[in-house]
Amino acid sequence: MHAKSLVVIDIGSVQTRALLFAQVEDRFRFVSAASAPTSLRGRDPDVAMGVLYALEHLSRLSERPLLDPQGSPIYPERADGAGADRYLVTLSAAPPLRAVIGGLSPDWSLASLRRATAAVPVQVVSTLSVVATDGRRPTEEEWLSALVEAEPDVVLIAGGMEQGAARPVRALLETAMLAARLRPEDRRPLVIFAGNASLREEAVALAGREVPLRVLPNVRPCPEAEQIGPVVEALEARYLERAAGVLPGLSLVQGWASASMRPTARALAHVVRYLSLEAPERAVLLVDLGGNQTTLIAARAGALAQVVRHGSGVGLGILPLYQRRGGEAVTRWLPREISLEQLEAFAWMKALHPATLPQTLEDMWLELAFAREAMAEAWETMTGLWPELSRPTIAFEPILLTGGLFAAHARPGALALAVLDALQPVGLTTLLWDPVGALAGVGALAEVEPGLAVEVLTGRLWIPLATVLAPALEGAVAPDELLFTVEVHHRSPEGATATYEIEVRGGRLEVVPIPSRGETELRRFRLRRPVDLGWGPRRAPRRIRIAGGLLGLIIDGRGRPLQWARDPAARREQIARWLWDVGALGGSL
Structure with missing residues (x-):
């Protein structure tokens, strides 16, 4: 059954917007919008307060009560028109992920990873390449030093067409897993492997239970094909997971939503x-x-x-x-x-x-x-x-x-x-x-x-x-x-x-x-x-x-x-x- 009304809460770095969509006569329409400052500044930052202020403002503009006496969103929509059937949340206020990307070729696997990381709030802080831009081959010690210094939230490894090169990609994976184990358990990065499918089982074995790992389809299975969608989705999930830990009040707002943020x-x-x-x-x-x-x-x-x-x-x-x-x-x-x-x-x-x-x-x-x-x-x-x-x-x-x-x-x-x-x-x-x-x-x-x-x-x-x-x-x-x-x-x-x-x-x-x-x-x-x-x-x-x-x-x-x-x-x-x-x-x- 379709919702009769829906509120979308968009949490930005400066403003939080609340948008009301509802059935009006015979059509589902955009009805009204309101905004309030995102409460991330001051002594007690709390994004939930910005959301509540935006919902309160929207209630006044739309003449539809959206908050109950205790200050929580009303759902589903009541017979008197108060509340909304569903609340959804979008977010751009969280700080970006710090990422290290590694691959074989700047023109193939690394290019695909750059396009994937560009689509998400990600700061690429270091790039590991089997062949450096000056033609020199970096050592595994140099890779390890770069990973330790970068302190990334996520490490992405790709490379090797299907049935293609495996040994240099394996070396990148081994170095990434070692660098992750050198960090405290609660600060270890997520390692995403999206390279040669023949190395998937080895990647799982190298990670063990100590290193968080996502194994995804090869971003570049052949020169003519690129599939960065799964990597983008994994980065988005990591971004939102980390946001819940760094933005006070976000977990409460997530609890009000009827679908994933x-x-x-x-x-x-x-x-x-x-x-x-x-x-x-x-x-x-x-x-x-x-x-x-x-x-x-x-x-x-x-x-x-x-x-x-x-x-x-x-x-x-x-x-x-x-x-x-x-x-x-x-x-x-x-x-x-x-x-x-x-x-x-x-x-x-x-x-x-x-x-x-x-x-x-x-x-x-x-x-x-x-x-x-x-x-x-x-x-x-x-x-x-x-x-x-x-x-x-x-x-x-x-x-x-x-x-x-x-x-x-x-x-x-x-x-x-x-x-x-x-x-x-x-x-x-x-x-x-x-x-x-x-x-x-x-x-x-x-x-x-x-x-x-x-x-x-x-x-x-x-x-x-x-x-x-x-x-x-x-x-x-x-x-x-x-x-x-x-x-x-x-x-x-x-x-x-x-x-x-x-x-x-x-x-x-x-x-x-x-x-x-x-x-x-x-x-x-x-x-x-x-x-x-x-x-x-x-x-x-x-x-x-x-x-x-x-x-x-x-x-x-x-x-x-x-x-x-x-x-x-x-x-x-x-x-x-x-x-x-x-x-x-x-x-x-």
């Missing part, structure tokens, strides 16, 4: 995979940017690529992000000059007070400059692990935007520009905005009630932010050079028509408002120089129907990759012009 990224991946299966010919991209974690998930025909970067965001993760990217990378996105001292002061303020919202335009520009670097870093990681995603032929449709950053800003143009700057998509795409973080809830719902999740998604719980047309250009483009013209043709529901001719110039963004009602088409493309609009070089459709959104249509004529002016003052003028084009330069917040 899941990482937030896994819940979001369900949504992305479903949307990619709806239209297998296109790729879907999701960006989840929070206070301490940035996640990118791409999918095409159900095949996932996923990157979770912990210590990257606009809250607690802003300081490690700043240390990795540097002040020059951040300030290149600002329209006004700022000293490194001011930049560092802002970063420290956000790290100490991650829930604060921008109060001025300057604060907004600074926060979104850091957000650009967080997204760009995650995108660089993703395209490094999955190079095929960086090809100009890959156009993402749609791009979904969720997470704390996208819930904290009231300037849609500024958000859209930050995404275009960081990811630099090509072709025709749609930006879909999830300002309340509901997508994680839908993904959690999909694990227990997939039919209801599809019903919620059919209702399109996101806000269309803009349709974007971003041509790829051959060679450098001169400022204000005419690239092409296009007619925007709109027909209202009453039958009235309007046509606008748009001139698209180099280095500029054109924002064309489009009414939310009626039908809009792009017609009569006239190319004035070689460009690729997403249909191949120097090709354009006769007409194509597009949707609008809060911003309407954005035509990005800046080219790919973006070209900055070399002179700092000229670059700031360039950034100011881009902000002006999308309505994010003047006024007040």
Whole structure:
């Protein structure tokens, strides 16, 4: 029997969200959302308190009591409408796992392990390879020293195609087991073996009863096949198991849930995979940017690529992000000059007070400059692990935007520009905005009630932010050079028509408002120089129907990759012009 109501609790590093889904008339729908600070700071950290505050807030907003007089969640739903049938929990607030990976070949087994660890909050602290990058073969003593020094939570060993090499993989396993036994029993890492199947029994014998071990299918059984899914699931389970031991109050929250807790990224991946299966010919991209974690998930025909970067965001993760990217990378996105001292002061303020919202335009520009670097870093990681995603032929449709950053800003143009700057998509795409973080809830719902999740998604719980047309250009483009013209043709529901001719110039963004009602088409493309609009070089459709959104249509004529002016003052003028084009330069917040 389907649930009539369901609450999803998403515990982030800064905010805890509570999302209510319920049967409303003849459909299962997203009803309401509320949030409260995640109670991980102060003298008595307790994530359960943040959850209860979020549920109390949700009760007031939805006019549905969710807590009993003793302060516990009410379930199942009562006859008077109080409570909910099920409570689910997703989590991204826990610190990442420390991992050591070991394998034979950097291009095969180790590459597969890197893709697996990228999909989970994992920090790879050391890599053991039979053949080092300089061609030298490390000794087993060097492997042992690296394992002891790393103090990992998990050790992953792979390598050897099926019926392939066994001896060097056996040496890696023996060294990993020895290093684990050198640590106190309660601090021994989980060893995951996902290599040559002929070594499975030996791995079990080497571990004995002293070393925790998971034996999984070979991540690389042959050159043409990769199966990292079981490794990702094992890492997620270890992440959640460890989280229960380091986050006070989490075990209590788990007791309220009617299904196993899941990482937030896994819940979001369900949504992305479903949307990619709806239209297998296109790729879907999701960006989840929070206070301490940035996640990118791409999918095409159900095949996932996923990157979770912990210590990257606009809250607690802003300081490690700043240390990795540097002040020059951040300030290149600002329209006004700022000293490194001011930049560092802002970063420290956000790290100490991650829930604060921008109060001025300057604060907004600074926060979104850091957000650009967080997204760009995650995108660089993703395209490094999955190079095929960086090809100009890959156009993402749609791009979904969720997470704390996208819930904290009231300037849609500024958000859209930050995404275009960081990811630099090509072709025709749609930006879909999830300002309340509901997508994680839908993904959690999909694990227990997939039919209801599809019903919620059919209702399109996101806000269309803009349709974007971003041509790829051959060679450098001169400022204000005419690239092409296009007619925007709109027909209202009453039958009235309007046509606008748009001139698209180099280095500029054109924002064309489009009414939310009626039908809009792009017609009569006239190319004035070689460009690729997403249909191949120097090709354009006769007409194509597009949707609008809060911003309407954005035509990005800046080219790919973006070209900055070399002179700092000229670059700031360039950034100011881009902000002006999308309505994010003047006024007040």
